[in-house]
Amino acid sequence: MRRLWSGLRPLTESVVAGLIGLGVGALIMWAWGYNPWPAYRVLFRESFGNTYGLASALANATPLILTALAFSVGARAGLFIIGAEGMMYMGAMAAVAAGSLRLPPGVHPLLSLAMAALAGILWGAVPAALRAVRGVHEVISTIMFNWLSHFLAFYLVANVLVDPVRAEKTVSVAKTARLPLLVRGTDLSFGIVVAVGCALLVYIWLWHTVRGYEIRAAGANPEAARYAGVSPRATILWVFALAGAMAGLAGAVETLGRPPTYAVYSGLTNLAGFGFDGIGVAMIGRTHPLGIIPAAVFYGGLQAGARLMQMWAKVPFEMVRAVQGVIVLALALPELIRIIRRLGRIRRLRRPT
Amino acid sequence: MNWAYFWSLFSISLHAMVPITLTAVGEVIGESAGLFNIGLEGILLLSAFTGTLGARAGGPLLGLLAGMITGLAVGLVFGLICAYWKGNQLIAGVGINLFALGFVAFGLQVLGSPGFYTVPRAVQLSPIRTRVGTFSPLIPLTLVLPFLVHAFLNRTRLGLVVKSVGENPEAADVAGIPVELTQLLSTMVGATLAGLAGAYISVSWLGSVTKEISAGRGFIALATVVFSGLRPLLALAGGLLFGFFESLATWIQSLPGVKEVVPWQFIAMIPYVATLLVVAGVIGRVRFPKALGIPYRRE
Numbered sequence: 245m246r247r248l249w250s251g252l253r254p255l256t257e258s259v260v261a262g263l264i265g266l267g268v269g270a271l272i273m274w275a276w277g278y279n280p281w282p283a284y285r286v287l288f289r290e291s292f293g294n295t296y297g298l299a300s301a302l303a304n305a306t307p308l309i310l311t312a313l314a315f316s317v318g319a320r321a322g323l324f325i326i327g328a329e330g331m332m333y334m335g336a337m338a339a340v341a342a343g344s345l346r347l348p349p350g351v352h353p354l355l356s357l358a359m360a361a362l363a364g365i366l367w368g369a370v371p372a373a374l375r376a377v378r379g380v381h382e383v384i385s386t387i388m389f390n391w392l393s394h395f396l397a398f399y400l401v402a403n404v405l406v407d408p409v410r411a412e413k414t415v416s417v418a419k420t421a422r423l424p425l426l427v428r429g430t431d432l433s434f435g436i437v438v439a440v441g442c443a444l445l446v447y448i449w450l451w452h453t454v455r456g457y458e459i460r461a462a463g464a465n466p467e468a469a470r471y472a473g474v475s476p477r478a479t480i481l482w483v484f485a486l487a488g489a490m491a492g493l494a495g496a497v498e499t500l501g502r503p504p505t506y507a508v509y510s511g512l513t514n515l516a517g518f519g520f521d522g523i524g525v526a527m528i529g530r531t532h533p534l535g536i537i538p539a540a541v542f543y544g545g546l547q548a549g550a551r552l553m554q555m556w557a558k559v560p561f562e563m564v565r566a567v568q569g570v571i572v573l574a575l576a577l578p579e580l581i582r583i584i585r586r587l588g589r590i591r592r593l594r595r596p597t
Numbered sequence: 598m599n600w601a602y603f604w605s606l607f608s609i610s611l612h613a614m615v616p617i618t619l620t621a622v623g624e625v626i627g628e629s630a631g632l633f634n635i636g637l638e639g640i641l642l643l644s645a646f647t648g649t650l651g652a653r654a655g656g657p658l659l660g661l662l663a664g665m666i667t668g669l670a671v672g673l674v675f676g677l678i679c680a681y682w683k684g685n686q687l688i689a690g691v692g693i694n695l696f697a698l699g700f701v702a703f704g705l706q707v708l709g710s711p712g713f714y715t716v717p718r719a720v721q722l723s724p725i726r727t728r729v730g731t732f733s734p735l736i737p738l739t740l741v742l743p744f745l746v747h748a749f750l751n752r753t754r755l756g757l758v759v760k761s762v763g764e765n766p767e768a769a770d771v772a773g774i775p776v777e778l779t780q781l782l783s784t785m786v787g788a789t790l791a792g793l794a795g796a797y798i799s800v801s802w803l804g805s806v807t808k809e810i811s812a813g814r815g816f817i818a819l820a821t822v823v824f825s826g827l828r829p830l831l832a833l834a835g836g837l838l839f840g841f842f843e844s845l846a847t848w849i850q851s852l853p854g855v856k857e858v859v860p861w862q863f864i865a866m867i868p869y870v871a872t873l874l875v876v877a878g879v880i881g882r883v884r885f886p887k888a889l890g891i892p893y894r895r896e
Contacts, residue, residue: 560706569696
């Protein structure tokens with residue numbers, strides 16, 4: 245019974261945090277003069293209540309699974325890599341570049357995915373080296389690299405990969421490189437299979453290989469791991485490489501597998517945010533590769549529903565990111581449930597009986 | 598090339614120095630007490646937004662006050678989570694940043710201006726006019742504040758209390774110092790200064806608020822704190838240094854003939870590259886409080 249409870253606890257915490265987040269979201273809407281009840285009803289009906297909504301939720305979840313994996317691998321090793329955003333931009337650029345070549349159908353998507361993963365790895369190489377050699381904290385270095393990536397991607401979109409006919413976007417990925425759609429008339433592509441496959445591989449790698457065990461050991465207790473002969477530098481390099489590959493793939497699935505344009509818009513409007521949202525998704529999924537999948541579907545659904553909520557209830561969809569921030573704040577607490585119980589108990593004591 | 602060009606470089610540097618220095622000096626206080634707040638970026642963004650609302654409602658001083666109250670409130674939440682409830686400081690900081698991104702984008706949409714909201718000149722903080730140019734009144738304040746914080750941390754009993762909590766919370770606890778309360782108040786003071794910095798950006802300096810107004814300055818301030826090794830006077834030097842790099846980017850773009858040769862995107866990278874180089878250069882030579890970032894639990 246106790247084992248069952250300890251297994252369920254992370255899940256309970258995520259659900260409680262989700263409810264807190266939605267509660268604060270309702271407060272914000274109410275404070276700005278919206279009625280939260282119909283807004284939420286539209287949001288959930290449109291995200292999980294029908295096939296189209298569900299397909300959109302899964303399509304939105306696709307890049308989020310990958311960026312959340314990028315963060316989780318780092319978190320498991322005790323590294324706080326918040327650079328998935330920048331790695332993802334570079335992955336998308338590489339995917340568009342490789343995807344617009346002339347190549348045979350079977351090879352083309354594979355090559356494009358591989359180039360995107362490689363671009364993400366390369367983009368993480370400098371922060372990884374700075375951490376391994378100079379001890380520069382990855383929070384600072386990866387954020388600086390996010391900004392460098394932001395400007396480099398702006399440049400590439402406007403000057404190098406630009407569509408000669410439509411200047412507001414890059415060239416579209418060739419038909420041979422596109423990931424096939426799974427449900428006709430929706431955005432859901434084969435990318436979801438790539439993302440879920442990556443989650444499974446990362447899970448196997450972290451929990452069923454020696455290297456993965458060493459990485460988790462380094463995260464749980466760096467001193468002990470070092471005494472046991474785990475090289476901290478090797479851990480840093482492996483983790484950054486894997487995080488870069490995952491985030492790079494996130495950029496790839498969003499370009500190779502995202503109708504209708506299969507391209508990146510100027511201002512990166514169809515990419516911006518997936519890297520940071522991935523951190524929230526990773527937290528909701530408790531940085532577990534398999535927990536990330538339902539967490540990403542949940543958040544992807546919120547995003548899908550929020551677009552329609554904006555149409556029907558006129559509530560700006562950015563509201564869901566504020567909700568996510570609150571969820572992450574709640575999940576920062578190691579003893580969320582106990583704190584809530586204690587607060588409840590104080591109230592009960594004060595109440596005259 | 599003439600004198601006016603160099604003068605503008607100096608003037609932009611001073612203005613760009615303010616938010617980084619205020620935020621960094623505030624974070625020096627918070628980190629001295631052992632709390633590491635990576636949510637500064639979010640505080641800057643939120644308070645730039647609330648500062649705009651405050652200024653439009655009741656003038657520039659109300660705008661600055663609104664920014665400070667926003668910082669204070671976020672600092673309270675962060676301090677409760679991290680000092681009292683032993684939450685993970687990095688995750689709480691990320692939560693603040695995500696919340697700020699969503700809340701400000703939401704607020705800008707509600708106000709009917711997707712991604713952009715201006716502070717009319719009439720309610721901007723009026724600059725000090727001198728014979729050589731105009732300056733924000735917050736510039737002298739920012740130049741003085743690090744000296745006050747330096748004196749507070751090193752010359753007063755309370756300052757030593759703050760540092761003892763960051764260095765060795767067990768010993769401080771045994772000596773009867775309320776560890777959690779000290780951490781909460783220190784991080785709240787730091788967050789309030791970040792709130793002032795955010796409001797300065799919109800109400801006094803740039804005159805508008807966008808979704809990306811903070812532009813990584815919260816993290817550059819964190820890098821400044823690393824550079825300073827938690828010494829407020831060096832934080833001021835770091836703020837001047839990073840302010841200079843930021844203005845250098847703006848300045849180079851304004852030079853005639855440069856835009857045609859180097860794309861603006863590469864010039865805009867200068868402050869971020871400089872931050873990386875400076876941090877990589879000084880790291881290893883700075884010493885941080887022993888208990889920084891570790892939640893204190895009484896055994």
